[in-house]
Amino acid sequence: MKKKIFNGLLQILGIMIVGAIIGYSVGKIVGDSLSKVDTPNSILLLIAGVLAFILHIIVHEAGHLFFGLLSGYKFISFRVFDFKIIKDENGKLKIRFERLAGTGGQCLMRAPEYVEGKFKYKLYLLGGVTFNIVFSVVFWLVLPSYYTLLFALIGFVLAFLNLIPMGFNDGMTFYHASKDETTRFILHLQLEYIYYQSIGKNLLIEKPEIVEKINSLEITNTNYLTDALEFIKLDGLEYFFEFDALYNEVRKLYTERDDLLSVYKVELMALLVKLISLVNPEDELLEEIMKDKSLKVRLKQKNPQTKNILATYEYGVKLDDEKALNLINEARKIKNKAPNLYIQNLEMKYCDYLENNIIK
Template sequence: MKEESEGAILEENKKKAKKSGLKNVGFFLICAVIGMTLGIVSATLVPNMPADVGFYAIAITVFCFFIGYLLHVPIHEAGHLVFGLLTGYEFVSFRVGSLTIYKKDGRYKKANFTFPGTGGQCLMNPPEYNDGKFPSFLYNIGGVAMNLAVSALALLAISETVSMWGNLFLVGFALAGLFTAVVNGMPRKINGFPTDGYNIVTMRKDEVANWAFWIQLRANALLTQGERPKDLPVEPFLLDAQDDLANPMNTSAYMLRYNHYLDQKEFDKAAQVLTEVTPFMDKMMPLHRNEINVEKVFLELIGDNDPAVIQELYNEELIQHVQATHNWMNKKRLAMAYEWFQRRDADKAMESYRELVDMAERYPLQGEADMERMLAEWLKDQIH
């Protein structure tokens, strides 16, 4: 049996290595296609470009393409902001990379908050949900529209009065915007994350997903303003068991129930929520699957504290996720519980406690921060 198990593991590792190799080959092929495309487009669009600078022109255009892609991240999020404001949304937060600007009590504040797998995010408070409808199309398509509009302006700015290098930058910048628009506009998932196009198509087909998307936006706005998870009404999060809880929008809405019970220290009810979503976890986006496992580990630590269960859940994937989201407050709570209940190291547990308290002062979701502080105090009592 042991030999069969080792053989299966070896075969699985070979498959992973082959898949990884194919991904690398695919990446280089994509880069090559992008390079040739940029070269051809540059030669076509840039006026009076000397033939003897062809290679350098391609290299500069490729460089400008990647710089342009970075610039189109805030442009994309600005599109969501502009079209959201035009359709009755209210500003909540705007993030580029880890820099987050959020509004609380009428004042703009700054925070450091990362969201793995995304370059930016614009969250807004939506208008009221009436008769199964709210204006969602323009808010979702706003980023794509802004990328296309700015790219079109860049192409129009190409002229003989601009230097060759300036024109090359405009070409690379415009193509980066087109690339960003296509990637975000296609109805698909990228590494499990739904694109704007995916949201639009799914919400038009599925009324539950439409409702769940609205719930996420409204709950996020309330939490940013300081509303506690326990104060959010739990009824809207009661999706039916037959609903697709692997859908990212449905998962996010459903997990609001978990925090609702966690904030009241009703750990049995919180655990029941995790049990209900478990059958869908294989199809979930990695972020949601890992976050659910984080909470499973936490409940196990403060409950039965079975080392075998914790070891099974706390695998390599989860360790990497915890490291990538180290500035999320629930990771400090997890570390605090792990250091005490598993390792009986009160000093390290209290170190995580102090980090959590310090983080709470500048956390974008103030309602969630208050919940985490409450749970940290409860854990502190267990230690002492």
């Protein structure tokens, strides 16, 4: 805990120093230009700031897309806030809605075939930051004004916040990937896994040799990229509805790994609500996690995964079959709000499973 606090303070100090340098530099560079333009309306400037922030998120993700394509990657999805464009199994673009805590956007792509020592990840990971900086400079040089200055400042701030390694941003992912080949392979594996989910398939089922490869990995630098392997393994159990084994593994991971990212912990808690309700409703851990504020927020999400979690809770813990069935029907109605085709299909399959358990 002390280490996390210390690292957090260092990050804040680093951001303040960078901000001061940027502010001083900008003042020196643009001072003369701004003296020649009219002072803007404060309300318009505020609106421009909001629009600039949204535009820079789009620009940032477009940077990942551009440099990903340049590196031989293939498009999977492009998300800004909750709005998401995906390419389905037939190559057609579709709109879905997905919320991922801690991110304003995300561009996911399928990496080229993995070749040890030659994995192209640098341009893809740094593409967003590069676009933020380039577009900021270009807009200011082409049309210097208070509005383009605001656009540029927001762009530089977002760029540095993503470049300085912290949380699970681009800089941190780049930092971990640059440290060793195993982490780079795992990054590639994650992107491949996401691609298969986008076309409604499970990578471990389609390519069972990957399981052996995962089990043979020697992980020396544990981080959120390597932690994602745990979720890939859990997904294999969920695919076959091996809920007893899944319950044991998820409970063990949750109770033994305090160092997991908060977003991982929240997803584990959400999964535990479902599994405890289904397998062992008397587990005292359920009452503990249901008090967690982050979980309460997570369980307000309107997607089929959440509806099924709540339906299982009503069925297994509250013993309210009618409410459980209503939640199952709600899950079916919003199936298109699942983040990808694989999860959509899996949740619809679970709807049938739970419904059969209730009415039998």
